[in-house]
Amino acid sequence: MRVGVLGGGQLARMLALAGHPLGISCTVLDPAADACAGPVGELLVAPYDDPDGLDRLAAASDVVTFEFESVPAASAERLARRVAVQPPPLALEVAQDRLSEKTLFAELGIETARFRAIGSQADLDDAAGELPAVLKTRRLGYDGKGQLVLREAAETRDAFAALGGVPQILEELVPFDREVSIVAARSAKGDIASYPLVENHHRDGILRITHAPAPRLEPELQDLAERYARLVMERLDYVGVLAVELFQVGERLLANELAPRVHNSGHWSIEGAETSQFENHMRAVCGLPLGSTELWAPCTMVNLIGGVPALADLAAIEDAHVHLYGKAPRPGRKVGHVTVTGGRSWKGVAELAESAGAAAP
Amino acid sequence: MRVGVLGGGQLARMLALAGHPLGISCTVLDPAADACAGPVGELLVAPYDDPDGLDRLAAASDVVTFEFESVPAASAERLARRVAVQPPPLALEVAQDRLSEKTLFAELGIETARFRAIGSQADLDDAAGELPAVLKTRRLGYDGKGQLVLREAAETRDAFAALGGVPQILEELVPFDREVSIVAARSAKGDIASYPLVENHHRDGILRITHAPAPRLEPELQDLAERYARLVMERLDYVGVLAVELFQVGERLLANELAPRVHNSGHWSIEGAETSQFENHMRAVCGLPLGSTELWAPCTMVNLIGGVPALADLAAIEDAHVHLYGKAPRPGRKVGHVTVTGGRSWKGVAELAESAGAAAP
Numbered sequence: 001m002r003v004g005v006l007g008g009g010q011l012a013r014m015l016a017l018a019g020h021p022l023g024i025s026c027t028v029l030d031p032a033a034d035a036c037a038g039p040v041g042e043l044l045v046a047p048y049d050d051p052d053g054l055d056r057l058a059a060a061s062d063v064v065t066f067e068f069e070s071v072p073a074a075s076a077e078r079l080a081r082r083v084a085v086q087p088p089p090l091a092l093e094v095a096q097d098r099l100s101e102k103t104l105f106a107e108l109g110i111e112t113a114r115f116r117a118i119g120s121q122a123d124l125d126d127a128a129g130e131l132p133a134v135l136k137t138r139r140l141g142y143d144g145k146g147q148l149v150l151r152e153a154a155e156t157r158d159a160f161a162a163l164g165g166v167p168q169i170l171e172e173l174v175p176f177d178r179e180v181s182i183v184a185a186r187s188a189k190g191d192i193a194s195y196p197l198v199e200n201h202h203r204d205g206i207l208r209i210t211h212a213p214a215p216r217l218e219p220e221l222q223d224l225a226e227r228y229a230r231l232v233m234e235r236l237d238y239v240g241v242l243a244v245e246l247f248q249v250g251e252r253l254l255a256n257e258l259a260p261r262v263h264n265s266g267h268w269s270i271e272g273a274e275t276s277q278f279e280n281h282m283r284a285v286c287g288l289p290l291g292s293t294e295l296w297a298p299c300t301m302v303n304l305i306g307g308v309p310a311l312a313d314l315a316a317i318e319d320a321h322v323h324l325y326g327k328a329p330r331p332g333r334k335v336g337h338v339t340v341t342g343g344r345s346w347k348g349v350a351e352l353a354e355s356a357g358a359a360a361p
Numbered sequence: 362m363r364v365g366v367l368g369g370g371q372l373a374r375m376l377a378l379a380g381h382p383l384g385i386s387c388t389v390l391d392p393a394a395d396a397c398a399g400p401v402g403e404l405l406v407a408p409y410d411d412p413d414g415l416d417r418l419a420a421a422s423d424v425v426t427f428e429f430e431s432v433p434a435a436s437a438e439r440l441a442r443r444v445a446v447q448p449p450p451l452a453l454e455v456a457q458d459r460l461s462e463k464t465l466f467a468e469l470g471i472e473t474a475r476f477r478a479i480g481s482q483a484d485l486d487d488a489a490g491e492l493p494a495v496l497k498t499r500r501l502g503y504d505g506k507g508q509l510v511l512r513e514a515a516e517t518r519d520a521f522a523a524l525g526g527v528p529q530i531l532e533e534l535v536p537f538d539r540e541v542s543i544v545a546a547r548s549a550k551g552d553i554a555s556y557p558l559v560e561n562h563h564r565d566g567i568l569r570i571t572h573a574p575a576p577r578l579e580p581e582l583q584d585l586a587e588r589y590a591r592l593v594m595e596r597l598d599y600v601g602v603l604a605v606e607l608f609q610v611g612e613r614l615l616a617n618e619l620a621p622r623v624h625n626s627g628h629w630s631i632e633g634a635e636t637s638q639f640e641n642h643m644r645a646v647c648g649l650p651l652g653s654t655e656l657w658a659p660c661t662m663v664n665l666i667g668g669v670p671a672l673a674d675l676a677a678i679e680d681a682h683v684h685l686y687g688k689a690p691r692p693g694r695k696v697g698h699v700t701v702t703g704g705r706s707w708k709g710v711a712e713l714a715e716s717a718g719a720a721a722p
Contacts (some may be wrong), residue, residue, distance in 0.1 A: 001672075013381075017378060017381060017382070020374075020401055020687075021379060021682075021683060021685065022402070022676075022683055022685065023669075023670065023672065023685035023687060023697075039381070039386065040381055040401060060679040074610060087610040098658065114503070274680065274702065283676060287673075288673055288676040289673065289676050289677045291676070291678060292680060296657065296658070297657070306385075311362075311383065311384065311649060312648075312649055312650065315644060315649045315650050315652070316650045317382075318653060319635065320651060321382075322382060322383055324382060324383065324384035326381075327382060336384075341635065
């Protein structure tokens, strides 16, 4: 099988690495000639909206998938006219608009923070009684960008313009216990397999650490998260791996975001689960049965942000599994991750990661 | 780091796949333009004794290693004058001559079957009283080629010529309980880590199935095997992964062969151990600390010989981890392997492998 991937970053790189043992080769399309998936697959260098590039990707692939959700709608449509596309473009459409996403959750009976569409400063002025809240652009926000926390009415003034005057959504600021996420896969036949719910720690809007499974995970909470993922995947006739980011509030889970792709909070599955999220995504989009998502070992995943510690230092830490992406270090850029199995040595890794990130140019 | 590999087959392919997450890139030298490691690294197409090809490999590498032991001595020397070479060329020299290998074992006090050098038909006639025995060419034998089992004196007639009249070795045919092997790694600092002893099943001289660990493995037997590997590696100042193939006779282990490289009987370690033999070989030759060889799950590895079953059939088997090499099927050719964790489902895989192999053209 030949899988095309729109985007040639670390997610495409790890998909390609998971594909090789299955005899699945990847062609990735990326605007950057040094895209980090290049060395492990075929790289087509072209903008994501370049008709010729898209057509070459389609011609080189039996099925095309995505490593990011903000794919231009016209590109997804063009691909879908020429080649199988999984997950379905509808999933991209929903996930790239926070209002569609939240509306889908609401329609499916999936609990969320209260939200309302904001189309103008006047809409925002009307909502002054609903603070504290987070104002977000509906589209193209990620890693904490395109967001404003509004705690007092005075802060709403000019906030609509501060976010560029584009369509926005105002979401209630919920005092949550922790951030968690569920990663699940659905096969072309409709079988679903879910990984354990994990606990995520962000800073500056960027994921830093994931504990898998989430500590003190009750079966009821796992069931609830699996139900959310299943409802979304069945509604979208989804094929592939999907992540749902959630806030835990007591025994409740409020859905925050969808990621219609493999997800940073699932990287631990390379070592910690019988089958990784990357292999299961490849299996799903290629029409193969899913592999078991059974937990093999509790893990902590530490992202390497902005800089890479000395490889010898990382390799010397017991049970540390190093994943470097081959990307040039830049402040705030994800350049690798380390998964520590067994729960003992991750703090040492986190310290190394911090100092390397702080030393970034 | 940049690692050069002489040979671009499945071992180089799996080394390259293990290297990418560590930020280690591989350049492989192989005479075949379709060498199966090509898609996961840089491929230099040249004969193994081509000076220009060797020099290009050396120039592209911080360290050069090998996926097979029958490297021409002049090639190893040429590389070693230009770039670091690990394991040391001496290990290749020993391993590519069965007499040197057995002599080394004897010098180190490692038990073997009785053996004697055969340089002529007259030598063989002298040894007629030592049958049953196996006559082997000293060099370039593998997968059961270049061997004759001699049970009666009459069979020795013309046997020297039948094996090409090259230098040979006659080894006592020992009635053994089972074939086992140990894979171990030694770092540049001299640290050693060993995988559990495994049980191997051959047919027609080709490895078919490995059970890891070997069933009913007593700690004393593991200790003995680890001692053998350690003695060999320390004597050779070895850096990298090494395998010793052994016959078990009661509580004794008779050393049969060295493989100064990653080994087919260690493929299970990709899933079954904390760190795979491929990653540990890369760590060792790059001067990094070794990773833990701790067992994660008992495994059975089934080789795919001559043909590949339908991927969907393999993927449907619980706990089956598929590794295809991207090689064209040919009778007797290793084209992939499947590692089954947990010991339950391997027979189903073995049946699929048998029927695909039998269907080979």
